[in-house]
Amino acid sequence: MPTITVSKKEVLKTLGKKLSDEQLKDRIGMLGTDLEGIEGDDINVEIFPNRPDLLSQQGFQRALASFVGVKPGLKKYDVKKSGEKVIVKNLPKEWSYAVACIVKGLKFDDQKIKEVVQLQEKLGMTFTRNRKKGGIGLYPLEKISFPVTFTGKKPKEIKFRPLEFPREIDAEQILEHHPKGKEYGFIMDGWKTYPVFVDDKGTYMSMPPIINSHDVGKIDETTTDIFVECTGPHLRTIVESLAMLTTALADMGGKIYSIEMVYPDKKFSYPDLTPKKMRVDHAYINKLLGLKLTNAEIGKYLERMGFGYENGKALIPAYRTDILHQADFAEDVAIAYGYENFKEVIPNIATVGGADKFETFCDKVRNLLVGHGLLEAKNFHLINHDAQTKRMLLNFNTIKVLHPVSLEYDSLRAWIIPSLIEALQRNKRYEYPQHFFEIGRVFSKAKPADKSDTGVKEQVRVAVALCGEDADYTAIRQVLDDLLTKLNVQAVYKETEHPSFIPGRVARVYVGKEAVAYIGELHPQVLANFDMTMPIATFELNLSVVGQHLA
Amino acid sequence: MTKDAERLAKGLHPLERKILPHLKPEGTLAELAKAAGVQEVEAMRALQWLENKGVLKIQSKERQVLVIKDKGKHAAKEGLPEQHVIALLKKKKELPVAEIAKALPGYDKQAVGPVTGKLKKLGIPFITTKDGKPAFKWIDIPVQANPVEALLQEAAKRNWKVTIKGTEAAVKDLLKRQGYAEVQKQKGKAYNLTATGKGLAKVKITRKEYAEKLTPGMLKTGAWKQTEFRPYNVEINVPKQAGGRAHFVNEAINYIKKVWLDFGFQEMAGNHVQTGFWDLDSLFVPQDHPAREMQDTFYIDDPRSGELPKDVHKRVKAVHENGGDTGSLGWRYDYSDEEAKKNMLRTHTTVLSAQTLDRIKKGECALPGKYFSVNTVYRNEALDYKHLFEFHQVEGIVVGEDATFENLKGYLSAFFKKMGYPKIRIRPGHFPYTEPSAEVDVWDPEREEWIELVGSGIFRPEVTKTLIGKEVPVLAWGMGMERIITRYYEIKDLREIYNNDIEQLKTIKAWLR
Incomplete structure (x- = not known):
């Protein structure tokens, strides 16, 4: 923001x-x-x-x-006709609208110029989304001859001296060499023609939304009268931008003069600062806020927020673009009423609460493992792809994220054991044995039977890692046996092969027909890959599946 | 003083009793162990206990020891080369230098030079034989015990390490011989008695034996009745032993959950990977909102996009484009299904609230209803001391015809009282899916400051009417949990929360609210 x-x-x-x-x-x-x-x-x-x-x-x-109550109510702005015209034609389809007006009688100084530049920049950044939804330009009026034309030209034809640049260059060079061209040039990617303002003498004034001409598009302390334009792909956005801009300039002491925009099929006059009328739903506002305000009070509060209020209707200034619904009036009434003045009330809404069943099950597993003297670890769901695959002597596709800021964390974990090994690696300086467990979510590509709307399958598992001289199959098996006994689950252990474990010391665990866990002693090469010098015995149990088998 | 000393004497461990008679006002560990006939480690343990009791002070001393090397060890077994030569000379009366080498079994030729030097020093005449060879001639000199040999024999008994004290001349001799020995610095321990210790030394230690352990045998036979047990020093520290425990963040999460459950809230659960449709569109966040840009959100590479729910998608699309049936103007743009389908890691758990509203419409969740979750959210940020890319959000909604803005203040105030924050204040705020919106600050009574903790508000009708099917007020709030965690546990660097440092996990205080 x-x-x-x-x-x-x-x-x-x-x-x-x-x-x-x-x-x-x-x-x-x-x-x-x-x-x-x-x-x-x-x-x-x-x-x-x-x-x-x-x-x-x-x-x-x-x-x-x-x-604060100094000047409440709708602020009126006078708009006179300038009699000037801007002709809009042959524009690229990506940037087909322009609105413009004239503001006269300004007294610019350092401070005022700073204020105008700030407004132009911040509007461009936020309201017009880094200029993607619109560009704004200001020009000293005396350097321009009307009628002005806003039109599309081939990049090679466009030639002028861009702001603060030493010489005249063409449009392609502007995008390549001018700082603003480099910053915003991406907006024009793939356009056949670029939009330009050209005055009656054929002088290039600017190439929106990139840059003005240094010769006719630069305002300074001597400027008193200006030509203002907003252009872009959406008419409403630029009309609103122009309203915000001209009213600010008028507040600076300027007088607003409209310009007639001549499109091939129609003509409009801008700026349009007529307030919009909207009915105020007083009952709705009172109900939402829990207040009992009279209509007059609501009217008074709306005026405090800069609205006009007449006969139960609000007059919305042209620069207020955020009023979509009665709820927006409600917020403004609440602000004027004072957030600090609302009471703290617990309503009489009787409901029955409850914890999520599966979360409760996970809590039970947590308590059972704590009883074994294990420490619970809490790792990120994002981890390095290689840590889950290559370093575990495996090769499979993990769910990767696009453009991660930290390359160390480029994919969602498919299993928890690598996270626990990394945690043990970070604790190498402490004495052994070190025993961890973690309950957490793992991610894989979904099959149609999984019915996932995103195509990603999410399951919850628990992993235990015993690390120390005595960490062996028996020790880890004792933990899993005890856990399954207390969960009242009948499990069968079957010999299996898994590259991450020592051959002959790894088992697959089944509940009914479903495989729910691997258990065994980690392969010495895996330990070496994580720079570990202590044996690790570990298991990873699928709680999402086991949870369904609970008696 | 004497009484103290007697009580002290009574509580001594057998090992302490063993060394006590051998304590001098000052002494070294090695001497003490030797005198008491115990291992050095045992004597050290006893000294440490006695130091804890204020009997003595232990000091680290560096001392020099002579370490015998391979050639020295050989000489200790076989005798010094000069002794061999003298013995032979005594027998032969005359010995040419050229034959000395033969007289030195197992020594190399380099040993000859030093030996001739030694013999000359002993005053054995050096002559030229009749056939003109240089040789030694035997005269009857008194044969004395060689101090070097005595030193080597002593070292052999002491694992080839001896102190230098008192044998300086022999040590000097030995060091001159290449490859025989070297001097090493060794850290040793010494002690000196305190006033208490001197008092203790005067106490006559009774020979009476205390029992160390109560054994099953004593209990069976009743022998315990005649047994006196050695009193322990129950005031000293014992070695640390940490039990298993849940992660401290989960302790806090469980407490927070319990508070909401006590208020009658139902827990919400759902997926971490969501479509942009559910995470943002359903909450009326415009599709060109800056938060959707790549740098803030983790988009999924593969599968890049998901599926849109049929019925609710149509209504959400309409509300974005023209307000649908909500009475709103909408965002007035062309809604993109492609954008909606994009898979991402949820940016907030408010997505669970949106899905709950949808379930209310389907009759799967209760209306009126109160719902909460404490769960993981994601932001594509670099990991540093004040940023995490995964953290927890505490989320809550109250759905009810009569819910009002005042109730929002009521619930949050009640919640924070239970979290140790006695008062709250609210200020206007902005979120795309709430109107009115409010920022909530809580008062930290310990640090005496307001902390900005919560975003809240009443869901916009564009959200509620579209998802529930009718306009019901929905009070909503969301807050980052890690700020509460770091303040409670006094953690400065956010990364320390998820570092899984064993020492921290073992020793950090429990969640005691």
Whole structure:
């Protein structure tokens, strides 16, 4: 989730009252943003992804002011017609929408430019998903001649000097050499044409969503009037982006002028800042929150959250994109009412509880093994592929994960014994004997009969590893015999072969017709592969199967 | 003082009794063992016990010992070369140098040079024979016992190691001979008596024998009636012995489970591998949500995708695209089945809650109902002191027509009281599947600070109506359990929780809440 930095001085100026840092911290936390800290003039605050309208100094202080009761209710924004046009045509199908407007009368300084850049970046990162769902561009108005055209061109035809670059290069070179091209170029993978803004004189203004032209697309302290555009594959996303952007610029002191977007088959005027009307279900809100608020109180609380409220209807500002349902009003009412003011009530909902049956069975197995003086280990389900296969002198396919951050843990374990050997390996410096057991889940590819919706079969097993000079077949067999006796299960031991064990010292254990365990002394080569210098006798028993045989 | 000494004397172990008469105000272990006629290890054990009782102090001393090497051992058996030569000379009266080698059985030629030196030193005349050969001539010198030989004989009795004290001249002689012996440094133990010890030494140790053990024989014959048992020192430490035990994390999990069971909650169980459909889509997490990106989620390589449940899939798809029948606007995008089918390791146990809601619709789970789980979740992160790629989530839901936001606060407050956190506070938060959403902080009374522990809220209607089939409020919460574990056990590095260090598993305190 994105963190923004806002100026405390400006926030307090907007609030028009003096608040201590402690009071500010409290209110910011209760507004529905996560305060990280206040340092000097910097308020660092984390914005939740449902409130992209708070990603600017202006949006944040607008919401805070309303919340503390300074300027509640719907904030109105005046939009005048600029009379200018942007022609939209022949775009790549992957990036087919554009909206734009003009904001005049801005007084940029260092701080303001920082604020605009922050908003542009954070919106791009979150709301438009790292620019995959949209790009934003700002240009000094005086450098542009209307009408502007937004159109698709072949990469070789596009040539301009990208921002902060020493010379003019073509589109392919931009993607290859410019930092932003390298960062976001993947978005245009496989596109036949790239979208560009070109002004009336034929000057390339930008190539969304990658980069603006250095010559006509760079704002500085001298800029007062700007051309703003948002482009992308989804019209709604960019319309909302433009609303958040222009209202923030208007709060900075700018005046908004609309532009007519001329598509081949239709014309629209943007920005559209008309609030949406939505009925408020007062009963629903009261029921969900467990409150008994009057309609007027609910209206008052909605106004505290920046909504308009008229005749039982809410007016939703164009920059509030998170209202999908009455539940969203309920949350805003709860915030304005104050989370701290809700009581702690245990409801009268009578239910019968219970532990999961299989988990209870596993607990019993755990207690029986603890009675043998064994220590319970707890290993990760993810383990190294080779540790389960090659080092155990086996060769089979494990369930691997894609792109694991830790390569040491690249696959789900198919059996527990390798995890226990690794644990013993880490304990080599301590005295012997060392005895471990572990109850845990193992993973393998499912067969149709397993009826797994993911195609992965998950079972629970218990493994015991005795390690020390006296760890032999008899010793491990005594543990398994005792466990099975107490689980009241009749088992048959049959001689078998298994590469991980010493030949002639490994058995397969059957309950009824089902094989449920291997038991034996580990092969010296296996021990050598794990750098172990003590014998290990071990078994692994399938509890998922044994659990079904319980009397 | 005397009384103390007497009581002390009464409680002595037989081994201590054996060495006690031989204790000097100061002495070495080796001397003591020799004097008392016991093995050095036995004497050492007795000294340690006596040190625990404050009788004496043990010191480590480094001493030099002479270790006899192969040639020295040979000489000890066969005699020193010069002795052989002298014996022969005495017999022959005259001995040419050239014949000396023959007189030295089992010695190599290099032994000849030193021998001639020795003889000259003894004052045996060195002459030229008539036929012009250099030779020794016998004169009657008094034959003395060779101290070197005596040293070798002593060493032979002592496993070829002797102390140097008192035999310095012989040692010097021996060391000059190549391959005969060398000096090694050896760590030895010495002791000196404390004031208590000096008092104890004065006490007359009664010869009366105490019984060490109560035996079945004594019980059978009744001999125990005439027996006095040696009193033990019950205050000293005994060797550590750890029993078997459950893993400390499982101890904590069992406690947490018990709390929810006491509240009337039913435990939920389910698979670790889930489709994106169940893990995220069913919870109304948009398909382009950043959490779904590769770096956060473990996707399964093979089988890459799973199957979608028929009926509920249709409803989930609709709610994403247009809100379905929930009264919501939905996310208004094209829902991708391909994305939904992707197999992954569950990112939260909230997936179990979603599946429980589906089971309520099918009549397999009760409504109203309260459900919980404490189980593993996965995040694709590098393992370091504050990140685990597998950890545990405590998950709970309350499904009921009359459930409200106030109840959410009520349950969490009651739960944390049982976890040792007396109060909670809630703040607005955000999760894609809850509205209202709340972050819950708990008050740690020991460290006097608020800890952010829980994400919670009421499931969105897009989740509940779609899965249950009607809009019933569902209170929900989820918290990482490891934060509770590390605070309780005072573990700083998260990796130490799952390191399976035997010493830690044996000695870490039990979950005592």
